[in-house]
Amino acid sequence: xxxxxxxxxxxxxxxxxxxxxLHVPKGTLYGFLGPNGAGKTTTLRxxxxxxRPTGGRILVGGHDxxxxxxxxxxxxxxxxDRPFVYEKLTGAEFLRFVAGLYGQDxxxxxxxxxxxxxxxxxxxxxxxxxxxxxxxxxQKLIISSALIHRxxxxxxxxxxxxxxxxxxxxxxxLFRGFxxxxxxxxxxxxxxxxxxxxxxxxxxxxGGRIVAAGTMPELxxxxxxxxxxxxxxxxxxxxxxxxxxxxxxxxx
Amino acid sequence: xxxxxxxxxxxxxxxxxxxxxxQERATGGRGKMMVLGAVGLxxxxxxxxxxxxxxxxxxxxxxxxxxxxxxLLSLVLLSFASVLLLSNxxxxxxxxxxxxxxxxxxxxxxxxxxxYLAKLGETLLHSSWMVALMAVPIFAAYGIVYGGGWxxxxxxxxxxxxxxxxxxxxxxxxxxxxVNVFPARRTRDLLSIIALGAAAGVILLFRIIRPEQLARPxxxxxxxxxxxxxxxxxxxxxxxxxxxxxxxGRLEGTWDWLPLYLLWSTAAAFVAGGAWLHGRLYGAGxxxxxxxxxxxxxxxxxxxxxxxxxxxxxxxxREFVLKDLRLFFRDTTQWSQLILLAALxxxxxxxxxALPLFRxxxxxFVLVSVVSFLNLGLAGFVLASIAARFIFPAxxxxxxxxxxxRSSPLELRAMLWxxxxxxxxxxxxxxxxxxxxxxxxxxxxxxxxxxxxxxxLLLTLAIGAMALAFxxxxxxxxxxxxxxxxxxxGGLVFMMATIALLAAVIVIESVPVYRYLQAAxxxxxxxxxxxxxxxxxxxxxxxxxxxxxxLKMALRRMEALEF
Numbered sequence: 001x002x003x004x005x006x007x008x009x010x011x012x013x014x015x016x017x018x019x020x021x022l023h024v025p026k027g028t029l030y031g032f033l034g035p036n037g038a039g040k041t042t043t044l045r046x047x048x049x050x051x052r053p054t055g056g057r058i059l060v061g062g063h064d065x066x067x068x069x070x071x072x073x074x075x076x077x078x079x080x081d082r083p084f085v086y087e088k089l090t091g092a093e094f095l096r097f098v099a100g101l102y103g104q105d106x107x108x109x110x111x112x113x114x115x116x117x118x119x120x121x122x123x124x125x126x127x128x129x130x131x132x133x134x135x136x137x138x139q140k141l142i143i144s145s146a147l148i149h150r151x152x153x154x155x156x157x158x159x160x161x162x163x164x165x166x167x168x169x170x171x172x173x174l175f176r177g178f179x180x181x182x183x184x185x186x187x188x189x190x191x192x193x194x195x196x197x198x199x200x201x202x203x204x205x206x207g208g209r210i211v212a213a214g215t216m217p218e219l220x221x222x223x224x225x226x227x228x229x230x231x232x233x234x235x236x237x238x239x240x241x242x243x244x245x246x247x248x249x250x251x252x
Numbered sequence: 253x254x255x256x257x258x259x260x261x262x263x264x265x266x267x268x269x270x271x272x273x274x275q276e277r278a279t280g281g282r283g284k285m286m287v288l289g290a291v292g293l294x295x296x297x298x299x300x301x302x303x304x305x306x307x308x309x310x311x312x313x314x315x316x317x318x319x320x321x322x323x324l325l326s327l328v329l330l331s332f333a334s335v336l337l338l339s340n341x342x343x344x345x346x347x348x349x350x351x352x353x354x355x356x357x358x359x360x361x362x363x364x365x366x367x368y369l370a371k372l373g374e375t376l377l378h379s380s381w382m383v384a385l386m387a388v389p390i391f392a393a394y395g396i397v398y399g400g401g402w403x404x405x406x407x408x409x410x411x412x413x414x415x416x417x418x419x420x421x422x423x424x425x426x427x428x429x430x431v432n433v434f435p436a437r438r439t440r441d442l443l444s445i446i447a448l449g450a451a452a453g454v455i456l457l458f459r460i461i462r463p464e465q466l467a468r469p470x471x472x473x474x475x476x477x478x479x480x481x482x483x484x485x486x487x488x489x490x491x492x493x494x495x496x497x498x499x500x501g502r503l504e505g506t507w508d509w510l511p512l513y514l515l516w517s518t519a520a521a522f523v524a525g526g527a528w529l530h531g532r533l534y535g536a537g538x539x540x541x542x543x544x545x546x547x548x549x550x551x552x553x554x555x556x557x558x559x560x561x562x563x564x565x566x567x568x569x570r571e572f573v574l575k576d577l578r579l580f581f582r583d584t585t586q587w588s589q590l591i592l593l594a595a596l597x598x599x600x601x602x603x604x605x606a607l608p609l610f611r612x613x614x615x616x617f618v619l620v621s622v623v624s625f626l627n628l629g630l631a632g633f634v635l636a637s638i639a640a641r642f643i644f645p646a647x648x649x650x651x652x653x654x655x656x657x658r659s660s661p662l663e664l665r666a667m668l669w670x671x672x673x674x675x676x677x678x679x680x681x682x683x684x685x686x687x688x689x690x691x692x693x694x695x696x697x698x699x700x701x702x703x704x705x706x707x708x709l710l711l712t713l714a715i716g717a718m719a720l721a722f723x724x725x726x727x728x729x730x731x732x733x734x735x736x737x738x739x740x741x742g743g744l745v746f747m748m749a750t751i752a753l754l755a756a757v758i759v760i761e762s763v764p765v766y767r768y769l770q771a772a773x774x775x776x777x778x779x780x781x782x783x784x785x786x787x788x789x790x791x792x793x794x795x796x797x798x799x800x801x802x803l804k805m806a807l808r809r810m811e812a813l814e815f
Contacts, residue, residue, distance in 0.1 A: 048659035051814050070661040078659035084652035088582035089575065100571025101660035129582070145656070 001026040001153050001184040002047060007056035009042050016042045018208035019056065024153075024186050024201075029179045031199030032188040033230075035238045038205040040188040041081060044157050047186070048078040061152060074102060077146030079156040083138035087131035091122055091141050094130060095148050102149035109148070116144035119174075120167065135162040143171065153184040160191055172198055196230040206238045255363055261370040264353060284741055291744060292385070300389035307397040321394070322500045328390060329492035332383050333419055338447050339379035340423025341430075345443065347374045348424060348534075349431055349541035358538060368530040372523070376420035387412060391499070398503035411498040411512060414519035418491050421519075421526040428529060431537040441584035448588045452595030491515060568662050572670040579649070580642075589641050597686065600634060604690045617697065618769050624696040625765050628704055629758050631690070632711050635683050636719075636750040643675035643719035644746055645737035647810070651729025654813075664810045668720065668803065676716030683712040699768055699778075703761065710795035711757060714802075715750055721802030722746035724809045753798050760794070763787040 002024040009017040017039040024030045034040045045051045047058055049065050049072065058065040063072035085094060092113050099109040117123045120140040125133065133141065139162045146154055154175075160168050175185050175198060189195050195202060196216065203213040212219050212233075219233055220226065228236075276284065306324070310317045348354075348371050357367055391412070395404040430443075487493065491514075498511035555574065562570040580586050607623065650657060650667075657667060687708045691701045726742020737743065764784035771778045 045655070048655070050655050050658040052812075070663065073659060073661040076659065078655070080655045084655065086575065086579060086653055088579045093575075093578065097571045097575045098656065098660070100567040101657070101662045103567050103661070105567040105571070 001028075001061060002155075002186055003059040004043070004047070005057040005059070007043065007046065007058060008054045009039070009046060009051065010054045015208055017046070017053075020205070020208075020210045021056075022203055022210060022213060024184055026152075026184050027179055027182050028201055029175055029185045029187065029199050031195035031202040032186060032205065033190075033192070033195055033202060033234060034188075034205030038238075039208040040205055041157055043205070044078075044155050044186070044188055045080075047155050048076060049073050050078075074149075075152045077149070077151035077154045079143055079146045079154065079159055081158040081161060083135065083142045083162075085130050085138060085142065088129055090127045090129055091117060091133070092126045094141060095145055098145040099148045104149055112148055112150075116147060119170070120144055136164055136167065139163055140167055143174075147174075151183070153186070154178065156185065156187045158189060159187060160189065160194060192229075192231045192234055202230070204234060204237050211237050255366060258366060258369055258373070261357070261362060261366055262373065265374060287745065287748075288741060291748075296385075296389045299386070300393050303390060303393035304397060307393055311397055318500070318504055321398070322496055325390075325394065325499060326492055326496040329415070329495050330490065332387070333415070333490070333492050336380060336383055336416065336419035337423055338450065340375055340420045341426050342443050342447060343379040344371075344375045344420075344424040344427040345431070347371050347378065348427060349538060354538070364531050364534060365527055368527050368534070369523075372420060372424055372526065375424055376416060379423070380416045380420065384412070384416065394499060394503060400503050404502055407502050408499060411495045411515060414515040415491050415495050417519040418522055421522040425526050425529050428533050428537055431541055432533055444585050445588045445591070448591045452591050491518065569666055569670050572662070572667060573674055576646075576670065576674045586642075593638060593641070596634070596637075597682075600630075600686065601689060601693070604693050607694075618773055620694050620696065621700050621765070621769055621772075624691055624694045624700045624704060625762070626758070627690055627694070628687070628707055628711075628761075629754050631683065631686050631708060632715070632754040632757075633751065634686070635679060635708075635712055636715050636747060636754070638682070639675065639679060639715045639719035639750075640738040640743050640746055643671075643679070643716055644723040644743055645728070646671040646675060646720060647724045647806075648728040648731065648737050651727060654729075665807060668807055668810065672716060672720055672803065675720065676713065679716055680709065680712050683708045697772075700765075703765065707757060707761060707791065707795075710792055710799075711754065714753060714795045714798035717799040717802045717806075718750060718753070719746060721806035721809075722749065724806040724813075727813070753794070756794060757791045760787050760791045 002022075004020055004022040006019045006021055007017055008015070008019050020039075020043065032040050032044070042051060046053050047060070047065065049069050052066070058072075060072040061075045063075070065072045086097075089097065095113045095116065096105075096109060099105060099112070113126075114123070117126050120143065122137060122140055122144070125137065130138065130141065139159075143156075143159065146156070159171055163171065172194070175187070179185060187195075187199070201213070201215055202219065203210050204219075205211065212222060214222065216230065220228065223233065223237065307321055310320045310324075313320065357370075391405075391408040394400065395408070400407075494511040494514045497508070498515070501507045501511065558577070559570065559574060562573055565573070604627070657664075684705065687704045688701070691704050696704065722742050722745060723737075726740060726745065728737045728740055728742075731737055764787045767781065767784055768778055
């Protein structure tokens with residue numbers, strides 16, 4: 001569903017993403033892990049069509065994001081890590097606006113708006129300006145907006161930040177159900193327990209490159225890691241020494 | 253616990269300013285600095301030149317010359333004080349209650365006094381720099397005309413600094429009290445309406461009392477009365493009078509320390525009083541400032557009133573236009589500017605009506621036609637200022653939400669299209685209204701009316717496109733206040749480019765208009781020559797190019813921008 005081919009992104013002289021290739025098959029929940037500054041967000045923003053790659057190619061449902069952006073974007077729903085939205089719109093107006101961007105309107109959209117606001121327990125806030133929403137409510141609204149046009153794939157950057165435990169649980173169920181119905185999710189997260197519990201396949205990024213990719217058993221085999229959990233594997237691949245140093249500083 | 257110094261508390265601010273300067277220099281900001289510097293110098297030279305001539309004239313007037321100069325200075329300072337008070341009230345709201353660094357400062361063990369002084373300094377700097385810059389050519393003109401000597405400059409600074417401190421303390425204290433009564437975000441809305449309403453009122457009042465009539469000799473009935481009025485200060489308790497007395501005392505050789513003493517001791521007392529009030533009220537006010545301006549919106553108005561008409565545009569464009577309209581009318585800092593705009597338009601039409609063209613003897617129609625033609629430039633300038641206010645910020649205002657627009661299948665072309673027409677259609681209506689109205693007031697001929705309407709139509713399309721394009725080239729994505737975007741460097745460049753376009757169109761069209769006036773003056777029939785047609789075509793071509801090229805460039809720029 002999503003295919004990255006030698007994808008590269010430079011910011012001036014700094015290479016944020018270095019010739020990465022990845023295939024996210026249809027109907028998969030794919031975890032995208034890596035320490036801060038590894039290049040995850042940059043990669044996801046390139047897939048969403050927000051940033052232009054310096055080199056390489058991104059295909060979504062067979063459509064090249066650069067050559068045929070409209071067709072590629074129509075299949076995607078993007079959930080960013082920072083919920084910047086129009087403060088002076090109400091929740092319902094925002095969802096209608098996003099549906100409009102995907103060329104949808106009318107009663108179908110109205111029903112979908114009510115349905116999503118209901119699922120995320122935002123119905124009572126439907127006609128309140130977004131400026132009065134909390135961080136978690138904004139996050140829920142953005143997740144709703146990514147689902148409003150019934151996308152085939154969702155690209156999501158740190159979805160659990162700011163969500164209360166109920167909403168986090170709901171989101172996990174929602175992603176599972178979405179994938180069961182044939183949808184595809186590419187999710188970056190720092191919460192390794194969630195990645196381990198939810199994702200069928202995992203890619204780990206470090207310094208702009210993918211240092212490991214596959215299912216959990218495949219990752220263990222590739223790196224001769226025995227029966228370790230994702231956390232140990234992650235720390236081994238991305239430099240766990242930093243965590244030990246941090247502990248030493250805190251105990252000093 | 254040892255408290256940090258004020259310099260340390262303010263460190264993030266001045267370090268940010270320094271870094272920004274260094275970045276500007278590193279990224280070729282020299283050209284930008286030069287343009288800003290040149291514009292500033294021209295402005296300074298203009299203010300200095302006008303005041304220099306006026307003061308030279310005053311100096312030549314026996315008896316009352318010095319009194320007139322003092323009165324003028326006191327009036328200027330009084331208007332400065334009112335501007336400073338208003339801008340301090342508004343700035344204090346941001347710096348004391350809404351700034352992003354407050355969470356860190358309030359949660360750290362910095363004592364209230366340091367926090368107060370740091371934020372007072374920040375408020376003072378942000379709200380007073382423009383007035384301080386404006387004061388330089390004014391004091392320079394006084395010092396030079398009246399031979400103030402080299403000591404005059406430090407003395408003027410010594411008198412002016414406490415004059416800036418007083419409104420900063422008063423403004424901050426007023427905000428502190430207001431925030432304790434209303435939530436901060438509601439207070440901001442309230443203040444922006446009050447401030448712009450007050451500014452509009454002052455402009456209207458100033459124009460409607462017709463200050464030019466005061467210059468007529470028949471206005472003076474009794475010289476002694478006039479001198480008595482001049483000698484009486486507006487109020488001996490006003491700090492503007494103390495500055496005037498300090499400055500004029502030095503210039504007239506009647507030096508007295510009392511005004512300086514009054515200024516500094518009052519400023520010190522005000523700061524102490526302000527700090528005391530801050531200690532008492534800030535905690536509660538800051539807590540209240542965290543409350544959002546919760547508002548329940550019924551909505552539906554735009555859908556009901558305009559949604560159906562926009563139906564043929566398709567869902568994406570229609571929703572985009574409706575979204576822009578909703579955001580504009582729900583953001584008080586944006587729509588409240590319409591109040592000022594309305595006042596300026598009334599003044600504009602009033603000025604045209606007040607022209608002494610149709611009083612007494614017959615005024616040749618040539619003069620009326622010339623006024624009507626040159627009025628195009630003025631109308632164009634008014635429209636450019638409006639475009640700078642409302643169309644120029646359009647791209648900047650999308651900055652933080654650009655992730656949504658860029659990740660959706662909405663074409664950037666459609667977005668620019670929506671932004672262009674949402675801004676340009678009201679501008680067109682306004683342009684046509686003021687051109688037709690002023691031409692009717694001037695009793696312009698059908699030819700001049702046609703030239704005026706055609707030109708303003710094309711100019712408005714170009715001005716809208718240029719405003720949008722310059723906004724895309726000089727975006728201000730981080731700003732939280734839309735009203736600040738037009739005063740950025742990009743806004744200045746846009747205004748300069750528009751003035752150049754207006755000048756070019758007027759110069760080109762002056763050729764056929766001159767031919768027309770010549771024929772009419774000689775009572776000959778108008779013969780349309782190829783030169784006339786060519787000039788009109790050239791002006792039209794220029795306007796079309798100034799519409800199409802900026803829009804294309806804006807699109808390319810938007811495609812290249814990364815968020």
